[in-house]
Amino acid sequence: MKYDTHSELTEERLTHVSQIFKALGDPTRIRILHLLLDRECSVNEIAEKLEMNQSTVSHQLSSMKKIRLVKSRREGTTIYYSHDDKHVIDLLTEAINHACHN
Amino acid sequence: MKYDTHSELTEERLTHVSQIFKALGDPTRIRILHLLLDRECSVNEIAEKLEMNQSTVSHQLSSMKKIRLVKSRREGTTIYYSHDDKHVIDLLTEAINHACHN
DNA sequence: TTAGAATATTTATATATGCTAATATATGCA
DNA sequence: TGCATATATTAGCATATATAAATATTCTAA
Numbered sequence: 001m002k003y004d005t006h007s008e009l010t011e012e013r014l015t016h017v018s019q020i021f022k023a024l025g026d027p028t029r030i031r032i033l034h035l036l037l038d039r040e041c042s043v044n045e046i047a048e049k050l051e052m053n054q055s056t057v058s059h060q061l062s063s064m065k066k067i068r069l070v071k072s073r074r075e076g077t078t079i080y081y082s083h084d085d086k087h088v089i090d091l092l093t094e095a096i097n098h099a100c101h102n
Numbered sequence: 103m104k105y106d107t108h109s110e111l112t113e114e115r116l117t118h119v120s121q122i123f124k125a126l127g128d129p130t131r132i133r134i135l136h137l138l139l140d141r142e143c144s145v146n147e148i149a150e151k152l153e154m155n156q157s158t159v160s161h162q163l164s165s166m167k168k169i170r171l172v173k174s175r176r177e178g179t180t181i182y183y184s185h186d187d188k189h190v191i192d193l194l195t196e197a198i199n200h201a202c203h204n
Numbered sequence: 205t206t207a208g209a210a211t212a213t214t215t216a217t218a219t220a221t222g223c224t225a226a227t228a229t230a231t232g233c234a
Numbered sequence: 235t236g237c238a239t240a241t242a243t244t245a246g247c248a249t250a251t252a253t254a255a256a257t258a259t260t261c262t263a264a
Contacts, residue, residue: 005140006136006139006140006195006198007195007198007199007201007202009132009133009136009198013198013201013202014129014132014133015129016201017126017132017194017197017198017201018126018127018128018129018132019127020197021123021124021126021127021132021197022123022124022127022128023127024119024120024123024126024127025120025121025123025124025125025126025127026120026124026221026222027116027117027120028222028223030111030116030119030120030123031111031116034108034111037108038107038108042240042241043240043241043242044239044240044241052223053223053224053225054240054241054242055223055224055225055226055241055242055243056222056223056224057241058240058241058242058243059222059223059242059243060222061241061242062242062243074230074231076231076232076239076240077230077231077232077238077239077240077241078231078239078240078241079240079241079242087200091193091196091197092119093108093109094193095119095122095123095193096108096109096111096115096119097109098189099109099115099118099119100109100115128251128252130252130253144210144211145210145211145212146209146210146211154253155253155254155255156210156211156212157211157212157213157253157254157255157256158252158253158254160210160211160212160213161212161213161252161253161254162252163211164212164213176260176261178209178210178261178262179208179209179210179211179260179261179262180209180210180211180261181210181211181212
């Protein structure tokens, strides 16, 4: 029997992990998540700060919500988004910090 | 002046980080890197183990080499690949380990 | 130098992705 | 109800991506 110190890479885990990384593999989504590091933001707030189309921001938020990277909360007509996966946030900040010391 | 505990997300860092994550955001490349966790492998070896086309494997290795995720070493007609970015390997194993405890 | 093995590259194709404009939906308020 | 605001969704387009087949390159050995 083979001795292996690494976790087995099942099909299910492979799909999940690649899905997460794929979500992080886009500048727009990274910028959005970076904005959400500290605090929640509304869709318009994000669109204005990043100087992007409201539709684009909404679209990306929707895709990230689908895989539970962010969550939303309604307050009147405004919807506030915040991150919803501490581990993914850790992966992101680690990568950014590392990029600062290249 | 705004007090911020997070690293500034410059355009250069954004490009670099999203590039890394994009590379990790594909099942094929993850499987290749997972094979290379412990030891170097030849192109054919990878292709056989993953039951994939030689051309496809070579292509993905080439794309990962371009951004220095893997490196290669020639021995006769055989070329052995191994990973070349400890930090990226850490990101990957962390993500896989986490996927094991979801 | 010629044949064979291992890898790389080129080309083609199908699919996925990101963005935008336009439209739709939902909420609050007069 | 009717209107304004905020967000979501749809449709279309241009680009990027992953894969595979075919071909080219590089090296070894006879």
